[in-house]
Amino acid sequence: MTGALPIITADQRLAEVRGVKAAIFGASGAGKTTLLRTLKAGTTLFFDLEAGDLAIEGLAIDTIRPRTWRECRDFAVFIGGPNPALKQDQPYSAGHYADVCAKYGDPSALEEYNTIFIDSITVAGRLCFQWCKGRPEANSEKTGKPDIRGAYGLHGREMIAWLTHLQHTRAKNVIFVGILDEKRDDFNRKVFVPQIDGSKTGLELPGIVDQVITLASLPDKDGVPQRVFVCQTQNSWGYPAKDRSGRLALLESPHLGQLIDKVRQPLPIDARPLLIAPPRQPAATPHTSSDPST
Numbered sequence: 001m002t003g004a005l006p007i008i009t010a011d012q013r014l015a016e017v018r019g020v021k022a023a024i025f026g027a028s029g030a031g032k033t034t035l036l037r038t039l040k041a042g043t044t045l046f047f048d049l050e051a052g053d054l055a056i057e058g059l060a061i062d063t064i065r066p067r068t069w070r071e072c073r074d075f076a077v078f079i080g081g082p083n084p085a086l087k088q089d090q091p092y093s094a095g096h097y098a099d100v101c102a103k104y105g106d107p108s109a110l111e112e113y114n115t116i117f118i119d120s121i122t123v124a125g126r127l128c129f130q131w132c133k134g135r136p137e138a139n140s141e142k143t144g145k146p147d148i149r150g151a152y153g154l155h156g157r158e159m160i161a162w163l164t165h166l167q168h169t170r171a172k173n174v175i176f177v178g179i180l181d182e183k184r185d186d187f188n189r190k191v192f193v194p195q196i197d198g199s200k201t202g203l204e205l206p207g208i209v210d211q212v213i214t215l216a217s218l219p220d221k222d223g224v225p226q227r228v229f230v231c232q233t234q235n236s237w238g239y240p241a242k243d244r245s246g247r248l249a250l251l252e253s254p255h256l257g258q259l260i261d262k263v264r265q266p267l268p269i270d271a272r273p274l275l276i277a278p279p280r281q282p283a284a285t286p287h288t289s290s291d292p293s294t
Contacts, residue, residue: 019173020263023205025180025194025240026215031227032177033119035256036061045113047075049123069131072124074100076162078107079116080169092165115173122179125196129155156200163208173260180214192239206242211263214239215254227254
């Protein structure tokens with residue numbers, strides 16, 4: 001007897017519980033870690049890579065503190081489960097998952113957490129790069145000497161694999177926090193870029209997550225600086241931002257819990273804003289007579 005084609009019906013897809021996958025960037029001291037105070041502490045797991053939790057002192061929240069890139073990968077597969085497309089000896093495979101479960105215990109212990117708050121992707125990138133520099137790929141095949149290009153190539157592949165695996169954790173919200181740098185391009189224009197070792201991760205991250213948000217300080221109508229979330233790509237400040245949900249305004253209150261609720265609220269497909277405006281009709285050309293007497 002042949003099995004049925006594994007089609008997920010429209011009703012089944014709409015009934016699925018989906019988590020929000022977001023990257024939030026901001027300058028050092030902007031208050032990124034403090035956003036934890038806007039989440040439900042009892043259902044949030046703090047993935048603390050920075051060891052800089054003074055901003056949330058007194059907040060009763062469960063925490064994990066990986067110190068190596070290998071631990072970061074282990075926690076990622078423990079949280080997200082195995083990827084069946086990978087061979088048994090590859091990271092994030094069924095074999096990797098089984099080994100981690102034997103190490104950490106029953107993964108059902110994570111069921112109570114709805115949100116994984118990773119602070120920060122900047123430090124994760126540093127741990128990854130340190131690990132990459134010690135791998136054979138970081139040495140030249142001809143001379144055996146360190147090859148920084150090989151290390152950066154491996155770093156890009158490792159970071160993208162890690163981020164993508166966590167992004168596929170469908171039922172949980174996964175929030176990546178990172179530092180935003182202000183730089184000048186070749187034309188001396190101000191640009192904002194995520195602070196991550198190598199260029200590959202920063203370039204591909206916006207395509208992996210659903211939401212890219214900048215936590216910024218902008219003046220209100222009275223000129224008083226206010227912390228806000230910048231949520232849309234087309235913003236006059238040049239901040240990195242993207243809203244795949246179509247539910248967020250250009251500026252939102254810097255309350256992460258409320259923002260997650262807003263992204264997950266129902267929205268009819270015809271209520272989503274058009275990304276491409278219809279072409280404008282050319283303006284009518286005033287009629288001019290060829291008769292010089294008129």
